[in-house]
Amino acid sequence: MNKIITFSHPETTSDLLTYDDYKTFPDNDGIRKEIIEGDLFMTPAPSTKHQSILRELSFLFYDFVKKNKLGEILFAPCDVVLSRINIVQPDLIFISKKNLQILTDLNVQGAPDLVVEIISPSSKDADQIYKKRIYEKFGIKEYWIVDPDEETVEIWTLKNKKYHLATKAKKPQIIKSRLLPEMKIDLSKIYLE
Numbered sequence: 001m002n003k004i005i006t007f008s009h010p011e012t013t014s015d016l017l018t019y020d021d022y023k024t025f026p027d028n029d030g031i032r033k034e035i036i037e038g039d040l041f042m043t044p045a046p047s048t049k050h051q052s053i054l055r056e057l058s059f060l061f062y063d064f065v066k067k068n069k070l071g072e073i074l075f076a077p078c079d080v081v082l083s084r085i086n087i088v089q090p091d092l093i094f095i096s097k098k099n100l101q102i103l104t105d106l107n108v109q110g111a112p113d114l115v116v117e118i119i120s121p122s123s124k125d126a127d128q129i130y131k132k133r134i135y136e137k138f139g140i141k142e143y144w145i146v147d148p149d150e151e152t153v154e155i156w157t158l159k160n161k162k163y164h165l166a167t168k169a170k171k172p173q174i175i176k177s178r179l180l181p182e183m184k185i186d187l188s189k190i191y192l193e
Contacts, residue, residue, distance in 0.1 A: 018084045032077065036130050038085040043122045049148050050118050054091050056190040057116065057146070061092060064183045071096040071113070072103060079107035080115075082138045088131060091146075092116035094180075111135075114179050116144040132156065136163045142179045151191045 016038025025033050030045045046054075054075060062073045074093040081087050094114040095103055102110035115135060117127040127145060135143045136158065143156040143163060151171040156163040157178050169175040171187040 016085050019081055019087055022079075022087050027077075032089055034089055034126075035085060035087045036126070036134055041126050041130070043120075043126070046118070046120060047148075050091075050120055052192060053118055053146060053148055053190050056192065057118075057185075058092055060185055060189065061094060061183075064180065065094065068182070069097065070180065071098075072100060074103075074108070080112060081107055081109050082111060082134065086134055086138070088134065090115035090131075091118045092144075111138045111140045113140070114142040114144070114177065115140055116146060118146040118148060120148070132163065136161070142166075142177060144177075146190075148191070151187065153185075153187060 017035050017040055018038070019035070022033070022035050032043045032045070034041045058073065058075050065071055065073050072095045074095070076089045076091050078093060079087055079089060080093065090112070092115065093108065093112045095108065096113045099110075099113055102108055102112070117123070117131060119127045132143060132145075136156075139158060139161070141158050145154040145156070147153075153167070153169055153175055154165060155167040155175065155177065157166040158164075166178055167175055169187060171191045174184050174186050176182075176184045
């Protein structure tokens with residue numbers, strides 16, 4: 001179960017956690033920590049199936065983006081600092097060449113162009129509700145929700161500052177990004193089992 005914790009940091013007068021609080025959390029306990037609107041979200045390390053899907057998807061994205069010199073691909077764990085009270089670790093991140101100034105040696109400072117979340121029972125609500133809201137709010141142009149159990153991918157695109165479902169596909173269909181229209185992904189290549 002996704003654990004959502006709200007509490008005051010002893011050194012602040014606010015009930016909202018910030019990036020300064022986030023930097024004090026242990027990072028060697030195998031628990032993913034994110035702050036969304038000042039609340040701490042914690043999830044256990046992902047399953048091997050999740051990691052397998054992320055590996056395959058990362059290879060496909062990386063190969064396409066690098067071959068075409070379109071920008072940078074990163075994957076979790078990598079902090080994306082959207083604001084003082086919104087720090088997330090999407091499973092996969094695409095930053096276009098024109099947006100590379102948000103990439104620092106320490107983290108990503110601002111909204112990537114595209115993020116991917118691979119849902120699990122412990123992260124389903126966070127990914128489909130809370131993070132989707134935050135990604136929309138901060139203007140991330142494209143958001144992919146990958147469901148290993150259903151073997152589907154939903155692609156949400158930003159139009160007039162709101163997400164709209166552009167595509168929902170199921171294995172063995174082929175999907176393509178609106179942001180990277182030449183990239184076509186056969187879902188059979190990411191859902192190997």
